Amino acid sequence: MTKTKTLKNHKEIYLPQKVKILDVVDMTSDVKLYKLEQPKGFFYSPGQFLMASVWGAGEVPISITSSSELHDDIELCVRKVGAVTSALHELKAGDYMGIRGPLGNGFHFEEAYGKDILFVAGGIGIAPLRSLINLVISQKKKFGEIALVYGSRNPSEVLFVPQLLDWKKEGIRTTITVDVKNAECEYCTGIVTEHLTRQKISFKTGHSYICGPHVMLKAVMRDLSLMGMSQDNIITTMEAHMKCGVGKCGHCYADGKYICTDGPVFSYSEIKQYNLLNSP
Ligand SMILES: Cc1cc2nc3c(=O)[nH]c(=O)nc-3n(C[C@H](O)[C@H](O)[C@H](O)COP(=O)(O)OP(=O)(O)OC[C@H]3O[C@@H](n4cnc5c(N)ncnc54)[C@H](O)[C@@H]3O)c2cc1C
Ligand code: FES
Known part of the structure; x- marks a missing residue:
């Protein structure tokens, strides 16, 4: 299991650290990539998240899209949807923001050693998976076939395009699909579930890591299970409304599990057992 820093004392849990924004990249009309100065001793696993704050505006959970082992800075990919x-999105390189974390359990991908892996991402769901994909690629001899199906609404919303090309060069079977094509678009068409059966992996013994909107998660997990994948090996990262991020406020509580501390990464078996897809 990857070593994860745990927050011990009260102050560490609730007090944001002030960090400098090193760079901001416009990825699409409403998504920006932030490179943040990494505090000393800060170590995180793929699938973990931060509470990211702007003074006077508030705090929101955001997945870490970089990989601790491969990057010296922290990268966050943020879609503009509301107040925080x-x-x-108003912040620029050189400004400061707050971070609390790393929080959550993260992916335990060592369970997939020797097996095929299928990554399935929808929209900004590619951000938390990117951290894991880069780490898996850095150890790719330890795995079987690796495939990615990534869906976006239209070609202009496809994120991390240069990175997707690098992954292809690394031998990852990459399917990029969009709901609406334009004339020059080289991507496939259709929703991600339409491309699952074409993946050349062993569904019976393989592992899948999925991230995207609820409706996509439900459909992909159901289909992979019907295709013979073990529900213990179908892994996803869940979103929920969060306030504290550390299991204290109850905002993300769902039938026996806190999404913030027991998750956000869960297997399909756990999601069914605890009815997590109907969480707040
Ligand atoms: C563990 C975790 C990881 C996340 N990682 C990322 C990430 O990497 N990048 C990213 O852009 N976003 C991510 N999110 C979602 C992000 O936290 C929300 O978009 C953010 O909280 C919205 O805050 P706001 O103040 O801008 O919007 P608000 O003003 O609070 O809300 C605007 C709209 O967004 C909806 N909304 C708010 N929070 C959520 C949520 N958690 N899920 C779905 N809809 C929501 C509201 O219902 C409302 O319709 C993550 C959420 C969680 C729980
Ligand atoms: S966000 Fe407070 S308990 Fe999970």
Whole structure:
């Protein structure tokens, strides 16, 4: 299991650290990539998240899209949807913001050693998976076939395009699919579930890591299970409304599990057992 820093004392849990924004990259009309100065001793696993804050605006959970082992800075990919993410989008390189974390359990991908892996991402769901994909690629001899199916609404919303090309060069079977094509678009068409059966992996013994909107998660997990994949090996990262991020406020509590501390990464078996897809 990857070593994960745990927050011990009260102050560490609730007090944001002030970090400098090193760079901000416009990825699409409403998504920006932030490179943040990494505090000393800060170590995180793929699938973990931060509470990201802007003074006067508030705090929101955001997945870490970089990989601790491969990057010296922390990368966050943020879609502007409301008050706090809009305030984040106003920040520029050289400004400061707050971070608390790393939080959550993260992916335990060592269970997939020797097996095929299928990554399935929808929209900004590619951000938390990117951290894991880069780590898996850095150890790719330890795995069987690796495939990625990534869906976006239209070609202009496809994120991390240069990185997707690098992954292809690394031998990852990459299917990029969009709901709406334009004339020059070289991507496939259709929703991600339409491309699952074409993947050249062993569904019976393989592992899948999925991230995207609820409706996509439900459909992909159901289909992979019907295709013979063990529900213990179908792994996803869940979103929920969060306030504290550390299991204290109860905002993300769902039938026996806190999404923030027991998750956000869960297997399909756990999601069914605890009815997590109907969480707040
Ligand atoms: C563990 C975790 C990891 C996340 N990682 C990322 C990430 O890497 N990048 C990213 O852009 N976003 C991520 N999110 C979602 C992000 O936290 C929300 O978009 C953010 O909280 C919205 O805050 P706001 O103040 O800008 O919007 P608000 O003003 O609070 O809300 C605007 C709209 O967004 C909806 N909304 C708010 N929070 C959520 C949520 N958690 N899920 C779905 N809809 C929501 C509201 O219902 C409302 O319709 C993550 C969420 C969680 C729980
Ligand atoms: S966000 Fe407070 S308990 Fe999970």
